[in-house]
Amino acid sequence: MKRFVSILALVFCLTAGMAQTYKMVVRVNNGTAMGFPDGKIAIPVDNISEVTFEEISEDVIPEGTTPVTFQFKDYAPITRSPMRKAPALTARKYGVFGCYKNGEPLSHDNLSANLMNNQEVTFVGDRWEYTPIKYWPQKEEGSNYASFFAYSPYANGNGFVSVNSASSEPVIEYNSINPMDDAGDLLYGSKINTTKNDNNGCVTIDSKHALARLNLKAVAAWDQLNQTGNDANTRITIKSITISGQIPNKGSFDLHKQQWKNLSTEAQTYTLEGDCLAADLRDAGDTFAANQPEGVTLNSKPIAVSPYLFIPTDGKKEITIMIDYFITTDDANLASGYSRIENRITKSFNLSLNAGYSYDMQIVFGLTSLKCDVSANSSWDNYNINL
Numbered sequence: 001m002k003r004f005v006s007i008l009a010l011v012f013c014l015t016a017g018m019a020q021t022y023k024m025v026v027r028v029n030n031g032t033a034m035g036f037p038d039g040k041i042a043i044p045v046d047n048i049s050e051v052t053f054e055e056i057s058e059d060v061i062p063e064g065t066t067p068v069t070f071q072f073k074d075y076a077p078i079t080r081s082p083m084r085k086a087p088a089l090t091a092r093k094y095g096v097f098g099c100y101k102n103g104e105p106l107s108h109d110n111l112s113a114n115l116m117n118n119q120e121v122t123f124v125g126d127r128w129e130y131t132p133i134k135y136w137p138q139k140e141e142g143s144n145y146a147s148f149f150a151y152s153p154y155a156n157g158n159g160f161v162s163v164n165s166a167s168s169e170p171v172i173e174y175n176s177i178n179p180m181d182d183a184g185d186l187l188y189g190s191k192i193n194t195t196k197n198d199n200n201g202c203v204t205i206d207s208k209h210a211l212a213r214l215n216l217k218a219v220a221a222w223d224q225l226n227q228t229g230n231d232a233n234t235r236i237t238i239k240s241i242t243i244s245g246q247i248p249n250k251g252s253f254d255l256h257k258q259q260w261k262n263l264s265t266e267a268q269t270y271t272l273e274g275d276c277l278a279a280d281l282r283d284a285g286d287t288f289a290a291n292q293p294e295g296v297t298l299n300s301k302p303i304a305v306s307p308y309l310f311i312p313t314d315g316k317k318e319i320t321i322m323i324d325y326f327i328t329t330d331d332a333n334l335a336s337g338y339s340r341i342e343n344r345i346t347k348s349f350n351l352s353l354n355a356g357y358s359y360d361m362q363i364v365f366g367l368t369s370l371k372c373d374v375s376a377n378s379s380w381d382n383y384n385i386n387l
Contacts, residue, residue, distance in 0.1 A: 025052045065135040066201040070096065070121050070128045072150070072189070073206050079356035081209040089207065090123035092187070093154035095163065096130075097170035097255065100137055103144035105193050111256055112168040115146060120154050136196035145193040148203050149255035151210075152187045160184050170255040174210075176248075179270055179308045186210040186309075188255055210253055210260075212310050212353035214361060216241065216272070216303040218281060220296045221366040233331070235292035236365050237283035238303065239324040239342075240273035246317035247310055247353070260355070263314055272304055288338045289328040296325075296365045303363070312355045322346040327367055345370050 027050040074089055075081075098115030099106060115137070121130045137144065149170035155161040160181075162173045174186060189205040220236060247270075248263040274282075280293045281303055327341045351374060353359065364371040 026050075027052075065138070066196045068098070068116075068134045068136055068146075068196075069202045070094075070130075070148075070150075071199075071202055071204045072121075072128060072152075073204060075207050075209065079209045081211070081213040081356055081358040092123075092152045093156070094121045094128075094150045094152045094187075095119065095154045095161075095172070096121050097149045098134070098146060099148070099170070100146045103137070103139045103142060103146075105143070105145055106147040106256075111170075113149075113170055114168065116148070117168070118155065118163045118165070120156070121150075136201055144195055147190070147192045147194070148205065149190045150188065150205050151253070151255060152207070153185075161186070172253050172255065173250070174253055174311065175250045176309075176311055179310055180272070180276055180304070180306050184211070184309050186253070188253065188258070190255060190258070208258075209356045212312050212355060213358040214243075214308040214310060214353070215358065216307070217300045217360060217362045218296045218303050219300040219362060219364055220298050221364050221369075221371075233289060234327065234329045235289040235294070236296040236367075237292050237326050237328065238277055238281050238296075239283045239326060240271055240277075241303065241324070242269060242271045242322040243308070243319065244269040244322075245319040245348075247313060247319070249311065251311055260312060260314075263311065270308065272308075276305055278302055278305060283326050286340060287328075289330045292328055300362060307358075310353050313351075313353045316350040316352040318348055319351045320346060320348040321361075321372070323363065323370060325365065343368075347372070 026048060072089060072094060096116050096119045097113040098117075098119070099111055099113055100115040101110035101112070104110055116134060119130055119134075121128050123129075137146065151161070151172050153161060155163045155172065159177050160175060162175075164171070164173070176184060178184065186209070187207045188210050189207050191203050191205050194203060218238065245267060246265065247268045248260075248265075249268050251260050251263040253260055278301065281295060281301060282293060284292050322344065323346075324342070324344045327343065328338060329341075330338045349372075360375055362373045362375075364373070
């Protein structure tokens with residue numbers, strides 16, 4: 001007959017008289033951990049490999065204190081750059097800096113992340129959470145302000161964002177490894193001089209965009225194609241588009257001043273080709289027009305699968321765009337049955353990219369020429385450039 005151990009008896013003998021709450025963890029021979037904090041069960045002795053008692057840690061809010069909680073809202077009205085591919089805001093992680101000095105209003109002299117320093121905040125279940133919990137500082141008289149600064153994605157070795165742990169100021173470093181990558185969509189926000197009485201201690205932060213977004217679009221010249229769509233025997237398809245110039249690829253972003261600094265000055269080159277091109281515009285190689293995708297039509301189409309995201313420029317900078325595209329025409333009179341003409345056109349112009357704005361670059365394709373139009377909104381400069 002097997003011998004059995006009463007787990008309830010063991011719990012009573014080892015925890016009686018102790019102020020701390022413990023949890024009994026029993027491991028059976030296969031290594032499975034079984035917890036029995038309250039229940040009663042009998043297990044054959046030969047089946048038990050280990051019995052341990054572990055403290056149960058509970059988050060207890062001290063009497064008279066208020067925890068600091070967070071709520072990150074969707075994009076503030078001043079930004080015109082929606083997040084690429086529109087993933088849920090709650091899928092992101094934020095880093096938060098909290099500044100407090102005896103409840104005084106924020107100033108440059110007391111701008112120190114002494115309440116929180118790059119605290120990771122994540123959406124779990126139905127709320128934003130972080131650990132360890134911080135509480136609103138207590139003050140008997142007068143105003144009791146605290147200020148908070150946030151950014152996303154969180155600096156956890158993702159290669160895009162980093163934080164100088166030796167610094168007490170809310171400043172992040174950003175490196176644009178690939179302007180076509182979603183991880184680079186840099187968001188930020190702040191809540192200045194707020195108190196625990198505002199929204200029951202919940203700090204609500206609007207998300208803004210620190211980068212500029214460039215959308216490339218393609219459309220056919222009106223006089224090159226008939227009004228019902230593409231010529232059945234001709235396709236205009238894109239091999240690659242290269243953008244180069246004085247576009248910063250790294251810099252520092254001051255979350256307090258909400259501005260970029262220490263921008264890189266070396267020229268950069270970014271090429272859009274292959275799978276990064278929209279499938280219905282991507283050249284299919286040396287083959288009949290009938291085997292090519294639909295290509296450029298009278299209807300404007302996005303050229304890229306994802307838009308470019310750039311660090312804003314410091315004023316107007318010279319930007320160069322090079323477009324390599326093919327015109328394929330099926331012709332039964334030719335030995336091959338089709339002709340292929342490759343056009344590679346380059347043009348430079350001055351352009352300013354500003355944080356939070358989304359730019360549309362409409363490229364008008366003709367059989368022998370291109371035209372380019374860059375615009376942001378009605379109050380910004382419009383560029384009409386014949387390439």
